[in-house]
Amino acid sequence: MIKVAVIGAGAISTSHIEGYLNFPSDCQIKAISDIYVDKATKHIEGYKLDAEAYSDYKELLNDPSIDLVSICTPPSTHAKIAIDFLASGKNVLVEKPMAASLEECDAMIEAAKKSGKLLSIVAQNRFQSSWMKLKKILDEGVAGKVLHTQVDSFWWRGHSYYDLWWRGTWESEGGGCTLNHAVHHIDALQWMMGLPVEVHALMGNVAHDNAEVEDISLALLRFASGSVGQITSSVVHHGQAQQLVFQCERAKLSTPWQLYASASKENGFPERDEQTESAIQSYYDNLPEVAYEGHTGQIENVLRAMKGDCKLIVDGEEGRKTLELIVAIYQSASTGASVRLPLGSDDAFYTKEGLMASVPHFYEKTASVERFENNEITTRGN
Known part of the structure; x- marks a missing residue:
């Protein structure tokens, strides 16, 4: 036991x-x-x-x-x-x-x-059937090479969310929505695609003037394969809708699971390719479900x-990869320069002290509540 x-x-x-x-x-x-x-x-x-x-x-x-x-x-x-x-x-x-x-x-x-x-x-989120199945389809190239990846990590948090004593500062929370809300979608991206080789990002605090950290960030990515991607991390989006979308050579795949395939008419304009959709959907349906x-x-x-x-x-190495991509987003958004990966131990953002010395303080924390009696948490949006 x-x-x-x-x-x-x-x-x-x-x-x-x-x-x-x-x-x-x-x-x-x-x-x-x-x-x-x-x-x-x-x-x-x-x-x-x-x-x-x-x-x-x-x-x-x-x-x-x-x-x-x-x-x-x-x-x-x-x-x-x-x-x-x-x-x-x-x-x-x-x-x-x-x-x-x-x-x-x-x-x-x-x-x-x-x-x-x-x-x-x-x-x-790696332990969801739809995510496991999507990764298998990407790994097997069922829909062809990935051309573009879109990550929408959309959450909404009220002003008082950052009143809790450890939230809203670089020292205690380590960052804002990019680190603490989008982390699972960023993890899924690097799990399915590997780390990008180049990141360019910006971030801001547009709705929470009681926090030092960002409440929105946007990042553009380039992968070694030549494909490109984008990540939006946010706690200002009403509706809290999250998705990962992979535009592949033969079809669009996404989680929550959606599938759409286009074929070219003679003049280059699209028409729906139901035959390809049927083949990919059959492959998806025949993949095993996770037990838990x-x-x-x-x-x-x-x-x-x-x-x-x-x-x-x-394991720890997988967890580190996800943080490496998040740190690259913070570095690019803080310096205005593109960041190349991997990040070495000699990088200015390798240490917490180095990161804190360079990131912007959008606002100063104005309240510090010791604890909230309402202990609810949102682990999934829509």
């Missing part, structure tokens, strides 16, 4: 708790830690867990009964907590974003190598990997 500790009892922790509860014969939650210990206690009572509440995660570092730790704390704390637990011999699943800098990512990866334990980074989706699917993967039954789908 794998014994689990959850560090951080904020909104996202419920996705982890409920995920673990799907596998009662494989794992058991034995501890929840939060600086507000009453929040940890509330989860234990609400989910009727046989677990203890802690106010300081360090009390669990030397607990030999804990095998796996879920880290659900603010982004600026991820690296320190993960490294502490890896060094103490625990396996670690850490929420997105992986860390506040590439330097911290590399330290986490090195800690995992030294300990021989698993480090997995949450990317729950979202956080539950990723938790199953981690539990099986701990038993040696499979490999991690999202």
Whole structure:
């Protein structure tokens, strides 16, 4: 039986708790830690867990009964907590974003190598049937080469969202919507396409004058294959609609799943190619569904990997790639120059200090609420 500790009892922790509860014969939650210990206690009572509440995660570092730790704390704390637990011999699943800098990512990866334990980074959207199927179609070239990729990570957050004490500053949150909201769609892009070789971006804060960080960014990408792409990251879009669109040689593919194929008339104008659509749709329909989706699917993967039954789908290296693309967006948007990837350890934006020295402070934070009583979180839009 794998014994689990959850560090951080904020909104996202419920996705982890409920995920673990799907596998009662494989794992058991034995501890929840939060600086507000009453929040940890509330989860234990609400989910009727046989677990203890802690106010300081360090009390669990030397607990030999804990095998796996879920880290659900603010982004600026991820690296320190993960490294502490890896060094103490625990396996670690850490929420997105992986860390506040590439330097911290590399330290986490090195800690995992030294300990021989698993480090997995949450990317729950990879564990959706539609995303898995789309990646398979792209990998197999069923619709031909990708020509253009469009990522719309559209969310909406009210002004008071950034009043929470750790949100809205580069120091504690690590960034704005690009890092904390679009991270899953940016992860999906690099998972499906690989990292681009060139990024040009801009960003702004157009609606939240109580935050230092951006509430919208736009990035243009060039890939080694010659294809191009674009990413819009936002918390100012009403309706919260997200999509990834791949314009391929033979058809348009997207998630949420949509398919459209065009064929050329004699004069070059388009007509719908229903035969191609039918062939691609049949291929899609015959691909397997995943057994568990979202956080539950990723938790199953981690539990099986701990038993040696499979490999991690999202390890530290994968988490680092996603942050590397986000850092490149911040670097280009801050300097006005195109950025070439990969980013090396000698890059000015490799460290958190280097990034913070160059990014703009759009506004100064004007409020600092210790906690919100409403603990809801939106993990999917429309």
